[in-house]
Amino acid sequence: MTDIRTRKADHIELALKSMHQSQQGAGFDRLSFEPNPLPQIALNDIELHGDFLGQTVSAPFLIGAMTGGCENGELINRHLAEAVEACQIPLALGSQRAALEQGVQQDLRRWAPSAILLSNLGATQLQQSGLDLAKQAVESVQANALIIHLNPLQELIQPNGDRDWNLVLEGIENCADKLEVPIIVKEVGSGIGPSSAKKLMDAGVNWIEVAGRGGTSWASIELDRNGSEREREIAAPFIDWGMDTVDLLPAVHNACPSLELIGSGGVRHGLDIARCIRLGATMTALAQPFLAPALESTEAVIDKISILQEQLRWTMFLTGSQTLTDLRHAALQ
Ligand SMILES: Cc1cc2nc3c(=O)[nH]c(=O)nc-3n(C[C@H](O)[C@H](O)[C@H](O)COP(=O)(O)O)c2cc1C
Numbered sequence: 001m002t003d004i005r006t007r008k009a010d011h012i013e014l015a016l017k018s019m020h021q022s023q024q025g026a027g028f029d030r031l032s033f034e035p036n037p038l039p040q041i042a043l044n045d046i047e048l049h050g051d052f053l054g055q056t057v058s059a060p061f062l063i064g065a066m067t068g069g070c071e072n073g074e075l076i077n078r079h080l081a082e083a084v085e086a087c088q089i090p091l092a093l094g095s096q097r098a099a100l101e102q103g104v105q106q107d108l109r110r111w112a113p114s115a116i117l118l119s120n121l122g123a124t125q126l127q128q129s130g131l132d133l134a135k136q137a138v139e140s141v142q143a144n145a146l147i148i149h150l151n152p153l154q155e156l157i158q159p160n161g162d163r164d165w166n167l168v169l170e171g172i173e174n175c176a177d178k179l180e181v182p183i184i185v186k187e188v189g190s191g192i193g194p195s196s197a198k199k200l201m202d203a204g205v206n207w208i209e210v211a212g213r214g215g216t217s218w219a220s221i222e223l224d225r226n227g228s229e230r231e232r233e234i235a236a237p238f239i240d241w242g243m244d245t246v247d248l249l250p251a252v253h254n255a256c257p258s259l260e261l262i263g264s265g266g267v268r269h270g271l272d273i274a275r276c277i278r279l280g281a282t283m284t285a286l287a288q289p290f291l292a293p294a295l296e297s298t299e300a301v302i303d304k305i306s307i308l309q310e311q312l313r314w315t316m317f318l319t320g321s322q323t324l325t326d327l328r329h330a331a332l333q
Contacts, residue, residue: 007158007225008067008098012076012295014221015066015288022189026214026266027244031275034331036320046316047323048309052283053144053182055116058088059309060324061273063301064211064264064287065120065147065186066294068094068106076294081111083301090116092147092285096137097125106140118184119143123150124162126171134175145182147209148172153190153241157222157231169203176204187211189218189265190242194255207260209285210252212245214266216288246279253280270311277324278332 014020048059063084067076077093084091091112096119099106108117119137126134126148138146150168155161176183185192185200186209192200197208219239223232245265253261263276264285276284286308293300321327 008094010225011221012067012291014224015216015291020217020220020224021288022214022217022240022266024214024240024244026212026272027246028214028266028268028272028275031246031279032333033274033278033315033319034333035318036330039317039320041317041320041322043313043317045322046313048312048316050283050324052090053116055144056088057090057116057283059273059305059312060277060282061267061284061286061308061312062090062092062116062118062262063290064209064285065092065118065149066094066287066291068096068099068120076291077108078111079294079296079298079301080290081108081115081117082298083305084115085112086298086302087305088115089305090118090144090283092118093120093141093143095120095122095149096140097121097133100133100136100140108141116144117141118145118147120147120149122162123148123168123172123185124155124165126175127164127167128171130171131174131178134179138179138181143181145184145207146175146179147184147186148175149186149188150192150196151188151218153238154188154218154222157219157235157238159226169199172200172205173203182207184209184262186262186264187242189213189216191245191248191265192252193243193248194251197252197256197259201256201259205259207262208252209262209264210245210248210281211285212248212265213240213242214244214246215264215268246275249276249279249281270308270313271315273308273312274315274319274327274330275332277327278330 191212
């Protein structure tokens, strides 16, 4: 396997370990909905569906970016793709860089002909001739949008990571201007705050996936892979670098009310999804919680989706919210 493919396989193995999940959580437990013991609605009448990129989704969450091209990736992608097709939930691919560089077929559409699929590339790959790469990523899976991920801390910890970020914003702006599909910019677990969100908005980006602190810790995973004693000492203070998802969502929403937000980073169940929606997110994303089901089978992924949907439905019932619009106004402490 090449370096990138080995790295991806390591990431999958390590991301399954609880030691690489933030020990503090994403702050969701600090937020309680005011219980409504008089819901005045019927559970069966609750409507979870929403709109995402001009299409209907059965619930306001997507499967977050994980795999794009490693040995296990094909099987994982198949399970995820078949499940999202069956459940009308969008699927974000992991970085397609390795697959594109090696000419690996990424024919996800054979398993998910009508699902919303989101392409994925790292922002540093878009600095030079980025537009061509972005077009290839989108065309290779006939994606509905391109996700560009920002991961400066992860790049610092990786031995050969990208250290020159001078032209990253220009690369994003160029894609936002010239690509025919929408751009979504995300972090990978440290979060995007209001200052960066404003710059991205000015660069023509309409969607931000917050990916705040509280879930999978990339600093922890990368150090576990190949940290020397010296690198560990340098990186130690940055293990919990970033801001909690629950703090970032309202901050970005207030600073840039016209931006569409995807709440992510440590979202672990349907109650967290509801909290993100209440804090201003249009959609939410969960990555690591889908990893074990994706390694198992399509049915396991479908089960996970339906459990999340049911937990969201319960939250809506218990707050007396019949629709997602009602949930956005539910009392929250
Ligand atoms: C195994 C694994 C691989 C990932 N690979 C990518 C990737 O290639 N591109 C990307 O944008 N994010 C990637 N991520 C980051 C997730 O999309 C997400 O932002 C982050 O894990 C926080 O969400 P979580 O707490 O729900 O896991 C990966 C996450 C996991 C667990």
